Amino acid sequence: EKNGYPHFMLKEIYEQPKAVCDTTTIHVDKDGMVCFDNLNWTKADLENIDNILITACGTAYHAGLVAKHYIERFVKIPVEVDIASEYRYRQPLTSERTLCIVVSQSGETLDTLEALKEAKRLGARSIAVTNSIGSSIAREADYTIYTLAGPEIAVASTKAYTTQLVALLLLSLYMGQIKGTIRPELIKDITSALLTLPDKITEVLKEKDHMEKLADSLKDAKDIFYLGRSIDYAIAMEGALKLKEISYIHAEAYAAGELKHGTLALITKETPVIAVATQSHVASKMYSNIQEVRARGAEVIGIGYDDDPELEKYATDTVRIPRVDEFIAPILSVIPMQLLAYFTGIKRENDVDKPRNLAKSVTVE
Numbered sequence: 001e002k003n004g005y006p007h008f009m010l011k012e013i014y015e016q017p018k019a020v021c022d023t024t025t026i027h028v029d030k031d032g033m034v035c036f037d038n039l040n041w042t043k044a045d046l047e048n049i050d051n052i053l054i055t056a057c058g059t060a061y062h063a064g065l066v067a068k069h070y071i072e073r074f075v076k077i078p079v080e081v082d083i084a085s086e087y088r089y090r091q092p093l094t095s096e097r098t099l100c101i102v103v104s105q106s107g108e109t110l111d112t113l114e115a116l117k118e119a120k121r122l123g124a125r126s127i128a129v130t131n132s133i134g135s136s137i138a139r140e141a142d143y144t145i146y147t148l149a150g151p152e153i154a155v156a157s158t159k160a161y162t163t164q165l166v167a168l169l170l171l172s173l174y175m176g177q178i179k180g181t182i183r184p185e186l187i188k189d190i191t192s193a194l195l196t197l198p199d200k201i202t203e204v205l206k207e208k209d210h211m212e213k214l215a216d217s218l219k220d221a222k223d224i225f226y227l228g229r230s231i232d233y234a235i236a237m238e239g240a241l242k243l244k245e246i247s248y249i250h251a252e253a254y255a256a257g258e259l260k261h262g263t264l265a266l267i268t269k270e271t272p273v274i275a276v277a278t279q280s281h282v283a284s285k286m287y288s289n290i291q292e293v294r295a296r297g298a299e300v301i302g303i304g305y306d307d308d309p310e311l312e313k314y315a316t317d318t319v320r321i322p323r324v325d326e327f328i329a330p331i332l333s334v335i336p337m338q339l340l341a342y343f344t345g346i347k348r349e350n351d352v353d354k355p356r357n358l359a360k361s362v363t364v365e
């Protein structure tokens with residue numbers, strides 16, 4: 001059932017072109033516009049939403065952090081993203097003018113389910129993004145969007161995460177389409193880019209041997225820092241989580257602009273840094289941050305576009321992704337980080353499919 005792959009995690013990383021293709025094609029019509037069966041929202045429905053709450057746990061929460069950028073840009077409604085176990089125990093300002101979006105691969109995570117129930121109790125409308133048909137969360141939400149990732153067996157989420165990003169991007173385009181806050185041409189540009197994304201993922205997967213080699217430089221580290229700005233910060237958080245759970249190495253993601261507010265004190269030649277630089281409006285800032293950590297002796301693996309001549313001037317090693325729309329870049333830039341976590345775990349002889357102390361579906365608090 002591993003289809004010739006040594007582990008489910010690697011198999012699932014390699015299933016991403018198909019998972020992304022399937023999740024895109026069911027929601028894009030022949031004109032390149034976005035459709036969700038039976039959602040039938042009107043402009044008035046969206047004008048009745050003042051704020052959007054995204055709540056989830058772990059990797060799904062990280063997908064929510066990316067979606068905040070999507071929704072605020074395309075739908076012009078403020079978004080807060082909260083960890084489900086935090087949301088359910090605070091006194092949130094959720095109301096009937098809130099749209100609550102929950103994200104859960106399994107659809108059974110207890111904290112996420114309870115957060116959804118709490119948001120509904122306070123009057124919110126709700127949408128679930130899940131990979132599991134008929135799951136508790138799918139049944140509880142007013143509307144469910146399915147990611148078509150297929151079964152994810154490895155504890156570490158890979159293809160579920162990338163398909164969550166696709167589903168959330170499509171949802172934000174759909175809302176912007178109805179509300180009239182995004183030009184139809186831009187919707188078509190992004191959906192057509194999503195339709196060609198599977199081939200680009202296949203390109204990035206060719207970095208496998210490179211990632212296996214780079215894992216040698218990480219496997220004996222005690223601490224590893226992941227840096228990014230804007231959407232790349234959210235991706236850095238996902239990269240760090242993946243490394244922690246599979247390699248058992250302490251990793252921390254930092255908004256690169258925060259470095260000098262404390263973390264820079266921890267950077268030495270013993271702390272490898274992974275820097276993601278795909279967002280042009282903050283690219284020059286990222287390059288300065290890379291120089292700052294290099295100046296403290298850190299080796300830097302830079303992840304950026306294959307046509308970016310700048311990154312290799314500053315990073316010790318660079319990992320290239322094909323040039324894509326900057327909103328789509330996270331779906332590509334996370335893949336080298338998944339591979340890096342996988343190979344670092346393998347080199348440390350960990351059980352990468354079943355990391356210690358973790359369960360695939362967390363149905364207890």
Ligand code: F6R
Pocket residue numbers: 057058059060061103104105106107108109112155156157158241242245360361362
């Ligand atoms: C990390 C991972 C977890 C899950 C989290 C939520 O790789 O898999 O962080 O993302 O437990 O699970 P779901 O999405 O099933 O609610």
